[in-house]
Ligand SMILES: Cc1ncc(C[n+]2csc(CCOP(=O)(O)OP(=O)(O)O)c2C)c(N)n1
């Protein structure tokens with residue numbers, strides 16, 4: 143019988159009672175980004191941690207400056223600087239245990255270095271050498287990821303697999319504000335929440351996706367609010383306050399480790415430099431905006447707190463700067479050495495079994511290199 147024929151007999155009734163699957167209120171981010179430095183919460187922060195964060199920030203700023211200089215000297219093909227974002231980079235590395243995994247984007251070289259990666263190896267890809275340039279298993283740092291947001295589902299997969307195997311592993315995945323518009327962001331967050339995978343998503347909202355400002359990227363109240371749609375907590379933090387980022391990330395890591403599932407953290411920060419050395423930021427933003435952010439600088443903020451509370455003196459500040467100079471000099475020296483490269487390496491590790499096309503190209507290159515070594519044709 144069709145619905146039309148049933149018409150007379152049909153008695154509308156209310157649908158089964160509906161209830162939200164959970165109270166969304168606890169998932170909502172705070173109205174203001176969380177801050178520690180310059181607030182009462184700072185008194186509770188561990189002085190040793192603050193000093194460690196400071197030393198790493200100073201080293202990180204110097205690393206950014208040195209890597210940028212290397213692009214101008216032709217030693218690096220490209221460098222996406224994290225100047226101004228060092229608090230997020232350093233806190234991400236320090237919030238993890240050795241057994242955890244970091245999933246960085248192309249902007250997060252510093253996080254990888256703060257986690258222990260060799261500063262030169264971390265730049266291999268950006269110098270144009272082949273593949274990742276480091277062993278991801280050594281420090282549990284996944285390859286620096288250039289395709290936006292693709293590192294997020296990888297992090298979820300690894301974390302979920304670890305949980306199934308009973309391994310105590312948390313994955314921390316980093317992504318930019320622009321990356322949150324990618325399908326991979328949605329898929330990763332959805333799977334993470336459904337599986338309650340031990341993952342922490344750190345969005346560095348640095349204001350821009352190359353030249354596209356956040357206002358053209360999203361109409362959401364904040365990127366942290368997106369968490370609610372997936373059923374995980376969203377947190378907002380001042381991304382230039384290293385103590386606050388470290389605390390929020392550490393809380394989320396602990397929560398994930400205890401089986402509480404994923405968290406989405408939006409760190410409000412600012413990309414002080416251009417997108418990369420290949421970009422001219424003056425074409426899409428004014429100097430006054432950059433200057434405003436320089437007044438809320440992650441290093442100055444922490445240095446001020448440490449000095450005010452007598453936790454560091456001039457000698458301590460100088461020691462951090464000296465250590466950063468030593469690192470920069472070593473980076474410079476090693477990056478100025480020509481790497482010994484074999485062009486044939488290009489074909490290794492592409493597939494487990496090379497395709498016929500790759501075999502053909504390999505033979506062609508080999509023949510060309512051989513002809514070259516025989517000297518110029520007469
Ligand atoms: C899938 C994909 N699409 C486009 C690009 C080109 N691209 C490189 S960086 C970038 C902007 C990303 O901005 P955001 O996620 O905010 O990160 P930020 O560079 O600010 O750290 C774009 C569109 C890319 N790398 N991958």
Ligand SMILES: [Mg+2]
Pocket residue numbers: 318319320346347348349350351352
């Ligand atoms: Mg951005």
